Amino acid sequence: MKLKFYIFLFLLSSAIFAQQKQVETSIDTTKNKIGAEFKLTLKMVVSSKSKVVFPQLKTIGPLEVIQSYPVDTVKKNDTYELIKKYGLTQFDSGKYTIPGIKILIDKKPFLSDSIRVEVANVKVDTLQQKMYDIKDITAGDNGISDWWLYLLLAVVVIGFGAFVYWFVKKRQQKKIEEEVYKTPIEKATSLLNNLEQKELVQKGEIKEYYSELTDIARNYIEEAIHIPAMESTTSELIQAIRTASTKKKMALTPETVENLERVLRQADLVKFAKSKPLDFEITDDRNKIQKVILTLDNAIPTEVPNEEDELLNEAQRQKQIKIQLRKKRNKRIAIAIGSVFLLLALTTAVFIANKGFTYVKDTILMNPTKRLLEGEWVKNEYGNPGVLIETPKVLKRMDALKVLPKETMALIKEMQLFTYGSMTDNFFITVSTSKFKKPVELDLAKTLEGSLKVIEAQGGQNIIVKQEDFQTNEGVQGLKGYGTMTVLNPVDKTSAKAYYEILLFKQDQGLQQIMILHEEGDSYANDITTRILNSVELRKASN
Structure with missing residues (x-):
């Protein structure tokens, strides 16, 4: 599945998305403010006998559909011109791509063009806005209190267990000699x-x-x-x-x-x-x-016991006393351990109520991504043109050439793929590089769309995509696609919400890509992603 994930990544956009030009796509503006409406217009000319079905959508890519306008119909001789409009909006600033919409004409699918739009923040007038004083500095938590909390908890638990053991022992000791007559x-x-x-x-x-x-x-x-x-x-x-x-x-x-x-x-x-x-x-x-x-x-x-009988009776009595002492000791230990567990349960309940279950689970049970974040990282160079990157684990080489289609092989001179994990794991990262036989002009936006469609074919659903320009620490320019999706597990048929980021960089004869995917809302995975992306260094393609 990992290998198939990249089958169509390197095809040219014209080869991937070529379709019959049946739907004209336009938009009233490509730049708007947060919350403002974009009007997307789809226009087509069909015969009078054709049946056209427009999809009823709540979202189109990363934008929300706030209005689905009625279809306008204009009759021209034996044909009809159909005009369908969608009112779209977005409440986060950034650059977005409105993906193509599938329209059925006589049960045949046709795809509209994708359009890039930009949502800008609303400017604040600082001359009219009332200004407030800066708040005083508040001391932050340096983590020492947690250390003392654990120490105090350990002392209380040990002291409580020792007290219970001593108290039970004191009470039982008085009865032992009385019970052995x-x-x-x-x-x-x-x-x-x-x-x-x-x-x-x-x-x-x-x-x-x-x-x-x-x-x-x-x-x-x-x-x-x-x-x-x-x-x-x-x-x-x-x-x-x-x-x-x-x-x-x-x-x-x-x-x-x-x-x-x-x-x-x-x-x-x-x-x-x-x-x-x-x-x-x-x-x-x-x-x-x-x-x-x-x-x-x-x-x-009355029988006069001999010395041997007296010694035997005394030995039996001492043996019985030892048995009683052992039983009482075991009982004291059981009571003390039970009391300690009860105290731990109560303390844990209070601790969870104060700190939250997530904190306790991640600290005591060790969240898998927390282990990755706090483990020993490695920095390595992968592929050609090389991608120098720091990761929690060494990426493993995958043989991608065996599954590449013929049309891809006709374009690519060399391709290398390195991965850790899978789409259904807690954390998934891939680094892929390719060298083309001849210089090509790649459209990174189209390449990103192709990658997302392959992800969708591999179990990604409800993909929300945003895109923006990305620049490495050395100033190399690229494209970043990011957003959320639902990942379907093919084994148990369950699904989980995931967050992803894809980086694309093009060179004269090469393409470099990095993809990261993890569970949405995982703060440790977010920290891992940030550290990985900040470490990216790119090499120039070599002949």
């Missing part, structure tokens, strides 16, 4: 005390109270007597305790077992039958559980 009775007694501190009964949470109360008793029985108490029903548990009492020779009275059974069944009624015991019954049940646990603990035969 030496004996089952110590654990059960501590949990019973904690249960009372929760004040579930006072809050009316009777079901939760009985559930925790019986879980404490079942856990103790499971750990101390080694009965699967948590998985057993009330009947199974009572039967297992009686069996264990016989095997382990535990001195248990029938009253102890009956009290445990009574409380367990009361808990079953509360949990499953929605029973509501009175306050004194709840207190009595709690006391019974505590007494049962103490009685069971006293009834278990």
Whole structure:
């Protein structure tokens, strides 16, 4: 696609745009003020049987259509003279080209001539205009505030994360030793005390109270007597305790077992039958559980552990403490990281609200054209006659001769093309040079029109074109065409608004062209374009 982009660039204007002279084109004035009306007139003579269709346009090239006048018809013998006028205007000063308009005569297209016009600024009468004092100098932003802002943000985030980590660690450290107990009775007694501190009964949470109360008793029985108490029903548990009492020779009275059974069944009624015991019954049940646990603990035969068993138990206890510490540490880290991310999210939201999303995106995510602008530039000479130019990246040579048509080859002795990117990329630049076999007189305005038509054939749509004279730093004169267009992506069929600039320079036996295209409104791409164009130096064509 890049190569085809330049297929017709070097054809002479007469060869490119030659058409049958059917439409006469004229304009009332070629120079006007901003906002003033240009009257474009199209005149043609057709037979009485011919059907002529004039386009309904909102814009003609870079000019806006403010009035489409009715067609005037003058009968002359067997022919008709048709006169169509368009009222055009432009609100930016500069030199513009009104492109040809396609008119259908008996379904055959005919193109009007293009006309160059100039829009001038309105002069201001400084003698009548009231003058005002010069405003005081205002200090600009030197960028230091942003640096301090980032530093302050980093300090706040790190400090906040450290505080959260310390606070959670301090609270959890107090619980670690409490959660790792030496004996089952110590654990059960501590949990019973904690249960009372929760004040579930006072809050009316009777079901939760009985559930925790019986879980404490079942856990103790499971750990101390080694009965699967948590998985057993009330009947199974009572039967297992009686069996264990016989095997382990535990001195248990029938009253102890009956009290445990009574409380367990009361808990079953509360949990499953929605029973509501009175306050004194709840207190009595709690006391019974505590007494049962103490009685069971006293009834278990005391075994004198040997030194190895004590060391093993202590090692297991220390291992359990380490596991608990690791879990708590991981939890503290997770809480601290979550808090930091939350703070970052809030800070980022405030930062975006103050600076704008574009600033944050370009700074943090690094806009592609921003990377080009701030990267290492290269200065190189391309083609013959040479174009010395500074670019963000080295331009790659493309073999354009393989696709040139025969009529072009008949005129061109040598052609070279160098590019970076493509029309659908963030930034696209091409440099092309050519040498003709014989001296030719090129019309740069016509060459520019030919280039734009090729761009249109390659996916450029709604092309708005302005043109003006251009001069390099060495004083070499050329033509500059610039404006906007819509670029169609052939892959995903999406379109984007783009800005372009084309520079054309002619020599006795050579032509040099530079084209730049990028997304419209990209400030970094605009800076790249300005730097590139300011670096242009041209060489004379050599034989």
